[in-house]
Amino acid sequence: MMFAAAMVAVAITMSLALARALLGPSVYDRILALNVFGTKTVLFIAVAGFLFGRPEFLDIGLVYALINFIGTVAVLKLMHYGELGWIDGAGEHDDL
């Protein structure tokens, strides 16, 4: 029963984070909201795994945490440098 309560709390947080993602004036608010949403998804999967008695869900949660972090950093790099890869001809590998 407590798992259901924790899941409801996490679901509420996810909807609040989505609201911030929609409202967010700047793009960085949206990235922040999606980062929070991703972390909440990890928690949601972990608690759901315990609620349904399926410990395999924790692997999914761990993988989701990894991918969420890498996605956030990739989008940040895209926003900051305007380019994920290297522009041909420009200083080669200068931002490594």
Added chain:
Amino acid sequence: MTLFADALSWMLLLGGGMFCVISGIGLLRMPDLFTRSHAAGVTDTVGASMILFGLLLQAPDWTVAVRLVLIIGFLILTSPTASHALAQAALGDGYKPLLGSMKPTAGATKARS
């Protein structure tokens, strides 16, 4: 012993859920990007760790516990890095934090009326 572990894990679960909701509300109410990243940080560290520790006490065997410890460790490692990268990128793009002396409208992100 199990009653104590159950009671403790229920409290941790509910406390973690409460912290998550509080940080969700903080995410909406904070006037500026950098204060919002604080609200997001609250949930990434305290809310997530409390819920996952609550689950850890309920773990049936050690394989599940190891996965939970891995998730907790990974979240603790990556969420500060992500918030730092976010603040760095935002500052780099000219978003100034909203200081007390400035009018709310002067900040890069206008305060919601």
